[in-house]
Amino acid sequence: MNTVGHFHSNKPWSGTATRTSDIVNPSTGEVSGKVTLASKDDVDTIVEIAAKALPGWAATPPAKRAAVMFDFRDLLKKNIKELATLLSAEHGKTLPDAMGEIARGIEVVEFASSIPQALKGEYSEQVGSNVDSFSVRQPVGVVAGITPFNFPAMVPLWMYPVAIACGNTFILKPSEKDPSVVLRVAELLAEAGLPEGVFNVVNGDKEAVDALLDHPKVEAVSFVGSTAIGEYIYKRGTSNGKRVQALCGAKNHMVIMPDADMDQVTDALIGSAYGSAGERCMAISVAVPIGEDTADRLIESLAPRIRALKVAPYTDSTSELGPVISKQSFDKIHDYIDQGLEKGANLVVDGRGLKLQGYEGGYFIGGCLFDNVTTDMSIYQEEIFGPVLSVVRGKSYDDAVNMVNDHEYGNGTAIFTRDGDAARDFWSRARIGMVGINVPIPVPVAYHSFGGWKRSLFGDHHIHGMEGVRFYTRLKTMTTRWPSGIRTGAEFNFTSGKDA
Numbered sequence: 307m308n309t310v311g312h313f314h315s316n317k318p319w320s321g322t323a324t325r326t327s328d329i330v331n332p333s334t335g336e337v338s339g340k341v342t343l344a345s346k347d348d349v350d351t352i353v354e355i356a357a358k359a360l361p362g363w364a365a366t367p368p369a370k371r372a373a374v375m376f377d378f379r380d381l382l383k384k385n386i387k388e389l390a391t392l393l394s395a396e397h398g399k400t401l402p403d404a405m406g407e408i409a410r411g412i413e414v415v416e417f418a419s420s421i422p423q424a425l426k427g428e429y430s431e432q433v434g435s436n437v438d439s440f441s442v443r444q445p446v447g448v449v450a451g452i453t454p455f456n457f458p459a460m461v462p463l464w465m466y467p468v469a470i471a472c473g474n475t476f477i478l479k480p481s482e483k484d485p486s487v488v489l490r491v492a493e494l495l496a497e498a499g500l501p502e503g504v505f506n507v508v509n510g511d512k513e514a515v516d517a518l519l520d521h522p523k524v525e526a527v528s529f530v531g532s533t534a535i536g537e538y539i540y541k542r543g544t545s546n547g548k549r550v551q552a553l554c555g556a557k558n559h560m561v562i563m564p565d566a567d568m569d570q571v572t573d574a575l576i577g578s579a580y581g582s583a584g585e586r587c588m589a590i591s592v593a594v595p596i597g598e599d600t601a602d603r604l605i606e607s608l609a610p611r612i613r614a615l616k617v618a619p620y621t622d623s624t625s626e627l628g629p630v631i632s633k634q635s636f637d638k639i640h641d642y643i644d645q646g647l648e649k650g651a652n653l654v655v656d657g658r659g660l661k662l663q664g665y666e667g668g669y670f671i672g673g674c675l676f677d678n679v680t681t682d683m684s685i686y687q688e689e690i691f692g693p694v695l696s697v698v699r700g701k702s703y704d705d706a707v708n709m710v711n712d713h714e715y716g717n718g719t720a721i722f723t724r725d726g727d728a729a730r731d732f733w734s735r736a737r738i739g740m741v742g743i744n745v746p747i748p749v750p751v752a753y754h755s756f757g758g759w760k761r762s763l764f765g766d767h768h769i770h771g772m773e774g775v776r777f778y779t780r781l782k783t784m785t786t787r788w789p790s791g792i793r794t795g796a797e798f799n800f801t802s803g804k805d806a
Contacts, residue, residue, distance in 0.1 A: 335667030359503025411463030556717030716759030
């Protein structure tokens with residue numbers, strides 16, 4: 307049985323710890339491998355290696371760093387099918403979904419390839435008599451990323467290409483549930499010419515996370531995952547003087563106006579609510595049709611499409627919906643469905659009880675659709691992270707906007723309408739980080755930045771794009787005067803642009 311270890315100095319490393327965790331195939335429920343869980347000493351070893359590599363990499367011209375990103379991008383594209391298969395085997399998502407995930411990650415590598423432009427500073431001549439001022443952005447240092455199971459390739463790619471291109475060295479702590487694709491990508495980075503120690507992988511659980519959060523040589527931490535863990539990481543990291551960006555949970559609403567194209571809405575909800583088995587922080591999990599007629603038309607259009615979804619393992623090329631990641635997730639989703647029924651919601655489509663021949667031990671749940679959900683129900687308030695869509699019948703447009711704004715999460719939202727006035731009012735008033743207009747999953751392209759509001763984000767910076775550059779660099783401003791034979795006498799004030 308294969309055992310996945312760690313990665314440093316451009317090669318695999320088994321570490322010194324003896325603890326392991328099972329890697330489980332979610333399509334069968336069977337153990338497919340083991341992953342080594344790092345000790346604090348293992349983390350210390352990798353941090354020291356990253357710290358040793360930092361000065362040389364930070365001093366490397368940005369154009370040379372960008373050249374590595376160019377070659378890395380080409381290797382990712384060349385090996386995308388292999389990477390997608392490796393990813394799907396451990397996560398369970400369909401191959402097209404895995405291919406799309408890696409493609410979105412490649413977009414960030416392309417952005418990182420333009421880093422010389424992103425790192426350009428500012429220069430002001432003659433801010434005072436014979437005084438000039440200019441600013442530069444310099445690397446933060448050794449930085450770490452802690453990433454979730456649901457996008458084992460894409461979310462790490464949202465972090466380390468930007469961090470590395472900015473001149474930092476990076477330590478990735480991926481999910482122990484599906485770690486193999488990260489190790490293969492690390493090999494491609496080495497093949498692209500990245501110097502030893504610049505990119506490192508440490509697999510582990512809370513012990514490894516705490517070691518990274520407490521280590522004095524780790525300057526910044528990026529995190530994507532649940533709100534409870536994100537808040538913990540933010541508080542512990544910042545209490546140790548680190549920069550922390552923690553992108554957390556979500557409950558994303560789609561508001562459906564009476565004038566919306568219902569066929570377009572249905573297509574959008576099938577993809578955004580049930581794609582990747584609903585295990586996305588940008589999944590639409592609440593649909594808010596405005597008015598009873600709109601709600602009735604939505605249910606009539608949506609229910610047969612959900613029932614027709616092809617549920618199968620990733621090895622079936624016709625699969626539209628794979629398993630959820632683990633038995634724990636499987637049980638949790640079923641518990642939420644039970645809670646919804648107990649509170650009086652109408653389960654229009656029940657995806658429970660699936661048994662696929664040859665995959666009876668797999669964690670498959672078909673698409674589920676609740677109608678007549680109310681805002682006091684747990685299935686509305688909490689992130690289920692599964693193929694469950696709740697329909698809350700909105701009385702009015704203002705009622706829907708208030709519903710979106712009153713929820714504790716503020717990651718993403720969408721409105722479907724033909725009315726430009728309604729669309730503009732919605733994006734203007736929504737207290738949400740990412741808004742889609744007739745777009746169900748408004749994940750920004752790589753040169754914009756991804757992040758939510760409220761309890762969907764801890765920290766001041768969103769991820770990738772220029773927000774990523776700002777997070778992974780520190781601003782330094784210089785004020786200069788060179789001897790010119792002109793004496794101005796002693797100065798007792800700050801230099802001012804009004805100085806003559």
